[in-house]
Amino acid sequence: MLIYVVEDDTSILKLIEYSLKSKGYDVKCFENGNDFFNELESKEPDIVLLDIMLPDIDGIEILNKLKENPATKNTWVMMITAKTTEYDIISALDKGADDYIKKPFSVMELLSRVGAIARRAKIQDKGENILEFNDIVIDNLKRTVTIDGEHVNFTFKEYELLKYLILNKDIVISREKLLTYIWGYDYEGETRTVDMHIKLLRDKLKDKRKYIKTIRGVGYMLSSKD
Structure with missing residues (x-):
């Protein structure tokens, strides 16, 4: 390397x-x-x-x-x-x-x-080139996101966050783990950074924002299950 x-x-x-x-x-x-x-x-x-x-x-x-x-x-x-x-x-x-x-x-x-x-x-x-979740499609080679067939612009961190949630769908992910993986560092006491980016992500997902579940006291999970 x-x-x-x-x-x-x-x-x-x-x-x-x-x-x-x-x-x-x-x-x-x-x-x-x-x-x-x-x-x-x-x-x-x-x-x-x-x-x-x-x-x-x-x-x-x-x-x-x-x-x-x-x-x-x-x-x-x-x-x-x-x-x-x-x-x-x-x-x-x-x-x-x-x-x-x-x-x-x-x-x-x-x-x-x-x-x-x-x-x-x-x-x-080693990741897959195309990731999909309920009509949200990520092209990992082009680094693009389409929602219901429409292209949506995401910042670098928003894109990485959405991709990680899709790769780990139906799994509860702590804020600390998201910080470590997406930002690559331990940011103790500043997990609101994750919350801020989740809010921005939800805004861009519009009606699909409902799939990002807040797990109180832990973190987040992407899931279509109620």
Whole structure:
């Protein structure tokens, strides 16, 4: 699995490179966004570890470019950040980041989070191309959703959330599990992030919103059963 690391702090960059290579990952490192994009033209990585505060291009801008490019929009991205406010974190995640890690971090935490993303990437690679549930159809290759034959636009997180619910239909899923799988991190005390996205998802599902059941005190379940 190929991982690109974009980090302007040389000591942190070398620590990440050594740690990931010790676990058998193929790693390429970049100290600025321009070098990263130049290499991206030659080969696309499986995962990008991306610092937010870079000398040339802001990490959020790089994230936006990755998600806007059809060739890289599905690339898994973990933000490396010293910005730890709730707004900064949720903003990055809602723009398509799959996880984040706060500075300073331990090597064990880094490897754990990268390993979680790697497992999720393998699961997705083995997933079905077309998923259906009561006239809700997901095309996993085109990353599109149609409801009763009509195309509906979903954000990156909304799409991943709907897909995960369909893959686990008739199964109760806790908010914590949804956070871990969709956002890729433990966000203790902030499970309202899930509730907010479920509300947005229900709004777009319209009359099919009834299929997302709230399991009080636990989480949610997608089911056509009463």
